[in-house]
Amino acid sequence: MDPNSHKKHLINRLNPEELKQRLANETYSRTTVSFYRYVIIDNPSELRDILYYMWDKLQCYGRIYLANEGINAQMSVPDHFWQDFKEQLNTIPQFKDIPFKIAVEDNGQSFLKLQIKVRQQIVADGLQSDEYDVTNVGQHLSAQQWNQAMDEGAIVVDMRNHYESEIGRFDGAILPDAETFKEELPEVVDKLKGKEDQKILLYCTGGVRCEKTSAYLKHHGFSDVNQLLGGIIDYTRQIESENIENKFIGKNFVFDNRLGERISDDIIxxxxxxxxxxxxxxxxxxxxxxxxxxxxxxxxxxxxxxxxxxxxxxxxxxxxxxxxxxxxxxxxxxxxxxxxxxxx
Known part of the structure; x- marks a missing residue:
């Protein structure tokens, strides 16, 4: 596949009103999915063009960040192209068998266009590479294990921004008063001082921010760091499919046009x-x-x-x-x- 001969197709050229009309005219349903992976990408700019050409043909929309450290994606995929989407993604060695988190509530309106951006990091943390080892992460807990750890009195930390936790959270969680992930990391370390030997539970939307946070906390001497497998999105899937008690109250904020998925009926x-x-x-x-x-x-x-x-x-x-x-x-x-x- 050579995207170089199709450069004119590698950016969106429609204005917002045209994008809204295009989506309104669709007669098929879509699935909103998010996924990430920390993996070495030698040439993210080249991969960006390959992915754009591939996903544009499948009529995928979304916001995707690529960096040398990996991929972080939130996407809307037409249901009739879902199998093609998964098969094509598996042809890229770095993304083979990448775990998907499917949206809890989906009206097909999550994204209007396809955006793939190359960045320095897939989640900006403002840290130097020697300030943590992103491969040395905390233990991933299933929904059942997470609930049990909460019941046993573990310290729960919300690794999202204040406007996210305002509408939904795990009861009793530490809620950083920050607007960016970069601001959150030092604030969380400060709030957890003196608790280095206690069990720490981290959660976020889909898990990507907790990967870095767990590595950062371990670097700072925390010995028992754990993170919610698949974030709030997959926690919700697990509690529904396995009939597990839901301990999340309110809405899960999402970074697309929906701005939120209802997890419980509570309005907090x-x-x-x-x-x-x-x-x-x-x-x-x-x-x-x-x-x-x-x-x-x-x-x-x-x-x-x-x-x-x-x-x-x-x-x-x-x-x-x-x-x-x-x-x-x-x-x-x-x-x-x-x-x-x-x-x-």
Whole structure:
């Protein structure tokens, strides 16, 4: 397979509205899947083009990161191409028999396009290579083993960001007040000081962040480090297929257009504008702001899906007034908040 003669097909050329319409016109169902693997990739740029050409032909969408250290992927695959997708992935030696995590809730709308990006790391941690050995990871626990360890009093640590744990978590977990994985690592080590000999349980969405965290903790002298096999996604599959007690409460935040999968009926968070029980994340309708926040249906209607009065004023203004308003008003511009963004 030579992608070099097909360079014009290796990027998306449709605008957002065209992408939405393309997805709306589909008459088939899709499966949302995530997977990762830490493995040496000598030429990630070359592999990027091979994967793009291969997956574009299968009408796959998603967000995939490649680096010399491996792959981290979240994808939407047409069901009628699912077997082809798996077989083709197995032809690449580094990804043969890679474990899949299938979405808990799937409306087929998780991604609009295919993006494959080459990065320095598949999960940015800000660390030097000599600060941990990513091959020296903690023990992987099944859902049953995880529940038992929780019952026995092990220390549970959520390795996700604050806006993820706000809507769903394991009860009693340590919840870092961080917005990035890079910020989380030193905070977790600090919170666990003096507990180096105790049993530590780590969890995240699909497991990729826990791989690095477990290696980092072992490097810092923690002797009994464990991680949830397949993350929250596979934990949910296991509890359902094996009729195991569910100890996760609320929603699992996901990094695609769905923004969340319901794991239990509990609503543990609140609307950031009025304080009503709510666990629905949204992005501010003002694209100049794009704040990720929690908003109930009532506030969505009241504020036109905006996070603030300034953003609402901006989107309702005539187009000719918007440049002037953009200079006068205050927009959050993409930050993520876990506290109210305006008074009720």
């Amino acid at each position: 968070s609140h609307c950031h504008q009025c304080g009503a029980p709510c666990d629905t994340h949204t992005n501010c309708a003002n694209k100049q702001c794009n704040l990720l926040f929690i908003q109930c249906e009532s506030c969505r209607a009241k504020y036109d899906a905006c996070c603030s009065n300034d953003c609402q004023s901006y989107i309702l203004a005539p187009d000719e007034k918007k440049p002037e308003l953009a200079q006068q008003l205050t927009f959050t511009r993409g930050k993520r908040f876990h506290k109210p963004v305006r008074s009720a």
